[in-house]
Amino acid sequence: MPVFALVDCNNFYASCEKLFRPDLKDTPIVVLSNNDGCVVARSREAKLLGIKMGVPVFQIKAEMQRHGILAFSSNYALYADLSSRVMRTLEEMAPRVEVYSIDEAFLDLTGIESAISLVEFGQQVRERIGHWIGITVCVGIAPTKTLAKLANHAAKKYLATQGVVDLTNPDRQRRLLALVPVDDVWGVGRRLSKRLNALGITTALDLANASPRAIRDQFSVVLERTVRELNGESCIELEEIPPTKKQIVCSRSFGAKVTHFELLREAVCEYATRATEKLRKEQQQAKVLTVFIRTSPFKDNEPQYSNSASGELLIPSCDTRDFIELANHLLKRIWKDGFRYTKAGVMLSDFYDPGMFQPGLFDEVSTRSNSQQLMSVLDTINQSGAGKVFFAGQGTKKDWSMKREHLSPAYTTRWDQLPRVK
Template sequence: MTERVFALVDCNSFYASCERVFRPDLQRTPIVVLSNNDGCIIARSADAKPFVKMGEPYHLVEDFLREKGVLAFSSNYALYGDMSQRVMTVIEGLVPALEVYSIDEAFAELTGIPPGQLEALGRTLRAQVLKLTGIPTGVGIAGTKTLAKLANHAAKRWQRQTGGVVDILDPERRDKLLRAVEVSEVWGIGRRMTEHLHAMKIKTAWDLAQADAWTLRSKFSVVVEKTARELRGTSCLELEDAAPPKQEICCSRMFGIRLKELAPIREAVATYAARACEKLRAQGSTCKRVRVSIRTGMFNPKEPKFARGQVMELPYPTDDTRIITKAAVDGLEALYQHGFAFSKAEILLLDLRQRGEYTDDLFAPVQPAATQKVMGVLDSINARWGRGTLRPGCVPASPVWAMKQEMLSQSYTTRLDQLMRVQS
């Protein structure tokens, strides 16, 4: 039987790397990327890591970072999403099969490729992605997905020694790495699980690999058992060709300013509902219930607190932006109370169903056939001319409550009016 081989290709400091692609002058400048409303540090270039911790509130370290020459950027999700798609397209053209695991990493199936060619393929992947997208990557190669994740960790941690590619198919190299890596670095082992494992004297990835699998299953879960088996070299996790449809879809944002009146909150809820519906149609689902919630800031002891949600039943499973938006706004009006300064709204689509995978009630109303055509036209226009080109009338083009993004870079790849200009 042919031995399974997986590779994990992971982008280095992805958000920061995206900012550098179109700004060559920043190649030697430390970079951090901020969360919504320029709140906390959510990404750091390698040279920025000594100066700031992940999750640090930006307002607390702003002056210090400026003093150290660290440049901050607001989150530019349009740019990051488009660059991710470009990276995955390049990788997909070089490997037999691909599973996009997250915005900046993907598992590749390399089974059947001669062992002597695997490291060379890893270096080709890195070189092609860097050449065609400008994004640096690390590649880990192993006999299981968990080991490939660990090999990728080593490729990034010891990049100078490894050149960004680590192959641990050889049992001796695999065991050497397992002994050198803390158990907390193993894929799927979080902080609390690490504490439990330390109590059992399991300190390294090697210790976890040698632990009795059935004991781990009975004491923790089948997931931990599979992790231990994968560390030993037994493949338990298959490559997923396509991600399954989401069972819930959420769109949630902090407001750029505190909102006290109903009208701007209504605009925000309508905007978030329209975005959630785009995601709903993109995966071919319909929705039967929608939950809307609003809340105030929760950390200022001087402000009165309010946090509440309302679930609204829809007349039939639908992906119609108009119906879902109306239900969300009706729910908001039932929730809203005067006298509070609201900071956030959330739309959650529930009871999702794939078209054709449920039986209609013979006497219940159903979504008209024309609705699917109307929503298809809406999505095609926005896909061609940019999100928001065609939108419900209650969704403003430039809302006053929009997220604070004072350090936002250009959308170099997704907006015609923000393309780079080359001057002769």
């Protein structure tokens, strides 16, 4: 029988912010979205105070003052680095690991129970990650990935479990399924649960007891797999190698309205640069670039405008210079004076593995000399934390940058912001 574990970091973004601030151990904190707009993460203390996910921060300012809730801007570099450390630790402890999201991973524990009890192994995972990295995790263990998700949910909810739940026993599975609303099942969600509720399926146990064939006929083969997984039949394999992306999007809302072409051009160049960095990380090349711009859809008293344009390179590339040049050309096509722009972005698509594109017989193809070596040097410098090299088109002041007034230091990725112990 296969055995899966789902390891999930508790309140991950908030935990990252508290990690280097021991003075905030019991302080309620929230992490904000781009431009410090909405709450996207909450510490346990903030949750107990009733702070809801996604609520605009201006609506809870009074509550934040009353309860001493601190706000932090999203520090993506910090979260990504700590996530990488957690995943590397898990890869040392399990033979096969699927990184499911920035704070979750599935582990293949098949056969490990012959050497150590599954609960004891789960406790070892918690202890090692807590000791080595400082992040608290919960572990759900079960014969299918869907049941492992539910086991992890129970490990977080019920303190008596001490953060580890083993659901390999069928009787324990049934007892837990009876307590879980059907919309908490992995892959169901609120919209689908309404249709299931209309059929009298309100709990995970109701869904497990449903006929797989009838569920497939009325809904989909995906939901049929969920029914089978709830009954202990493994239908969803572990994906050790993530599927290749089909597109890369980089966009941000501006911290202030943009009315000048040069400022918008800087932003588009910045996004094109970030997108191609991600492209190289995927070891891919792209042929198509799309640029899009828009004004605020929420300002009824202002003129509205949005547009996009796509362009294609003669041959696929991962050279930032090629996409900056194309992005500037596309932006000129869609730019219009007299508008207050609030967002822009780029999208890369039509991906190829390096060396796999066959140009046309009569295409005049020329590539930049030493392109690969130059991009490799740029990436090495920019990822070292010791310095930053950028293209002039990205600008220096970046007055359009998104608002991040509560940004914590880059504790682990920049030498000049390392935490100091006095």
